[in-house]
Amino acid sequence: MTRRTDTHPDLTRPDAGAPFFSTWRVGTPERQRQAVEAIARTWERRPWPADGLRSYHVYTGHDGETLLHHSQWASEQAYEAFVKTHRQERVDEIDTAVPGIERLGLGRYRRHGGLERAAGDTRVPGLVVIVRADFAPEAAERRAGWVDLLLGTVERGHGLISAHFHLSTDGTHVLNYAEWESAGAYDDVPAAHWDGARTWPGLRGFTSGRYGHALGLVPGPSATDGTAAPAGRGR
Structure with a gap:
């Protein structure tokens, strides 16, 4: 399952070998709020999509127009597998709720x-x-x-x-x-x-x-053992 958290990501975690950042332009503070809510609904109603995804965080820009996204992946291959199987259905649902989002590109980093x-x-x-x-x-x-x-x-x-x-x-x-x-x-x-x-x-x-942390999503308890995946250090 997918669990929401207020904890900020631990950018030093050794199992996140492929950190990604991207920006969306949504236009207004109200659309920022609507987009964050749509992301939360879309992800929380679905199982956590990949073992290789450590966390996904969204931030609202102080400019009132943008959202920053930060996802922590075990590897770029894990992300590419997610794109093939799970990404588009999430994009479609978010775009239906908040039409006209401008996605400004995904950056891959070490x-x-x-x-x-x-x-x-x-x-x-x-x-x-x-x-x-x-x-x-x-x-x-x-x-x-x-x-x-x-x-x-x-x-x-x-x-x-x-x-x-x-x-x-x-x-x-x-x-x-x-x-x-x-x-x-x-x-x-x-x-x-x-x-x-x-x-x-x-x-x-x-x-x-400049950004404020708006949403954190991490793996929830395992259906088989009842334990939660690590979410990083407390913030």
């Missing part, structure tokens, strides 16, 4: 490293910030060094809970998923730690977005 949540830290993130850094095609191999440079300057505190850097498998960009206590805490921190990285060879520029 987590490169980051600032992990401190041991014993039980704060619940009030804000998730996504920063995308785009690179020229010839600079794909320089992305890891750019991330390592930033990791040498990022410090926990001032409201930052964690930061996770992902390299896109197509070689085009880096995605940073950062958990903050609140939007106010994020606004109070100067962006100076990015300064040294802005002139990195091959870096083309940044885009960013």
Whole structure:
């Protein structure tokens, strides 16, 4: 079965070898709410679709127009099997409930490293910030060094809970998923730690977005043994 959770995903879990992110444009805050409700109904009325899917989370953009999706897969092959057997029926039901959703593309990643949540830290993130850094095609191999440079300057505190850097498998960009206590805490921190990285060879520029966690879906108790699949660390 499929179970809803308020727990934020654990981006460091070792059994999620293929993290995916995607964005939908739905247009208005009301349609954001309707789309989240439609996703929840569509998934909760069906069995959990694949052993290789660890979790699926949806976030509402502070822009009032977009939804961010983050799914944790054991492998890309597990996702491709899901596409062949279960994805379309879910898409069709959601689109019937909320017509006109614009799907802006799916990004496939590998987590490169980051600032992990401190041991014993039980704060619940009030804000998730996504920063995308785009690179020229010839600079794909320089992305890891750019991330390592930033990791040498990022410090926990001032409201930052964690930061996770992902390299896109197509070689085009880096995605940073950062958990903050609140939007106010994020606004109070100067962006100076990015300064040294802005002139990195091959870096083309940044885009960013602010999101709130709206929906978490994870495997429910097994029908055979009554146990629940792991959902990651508590948030």
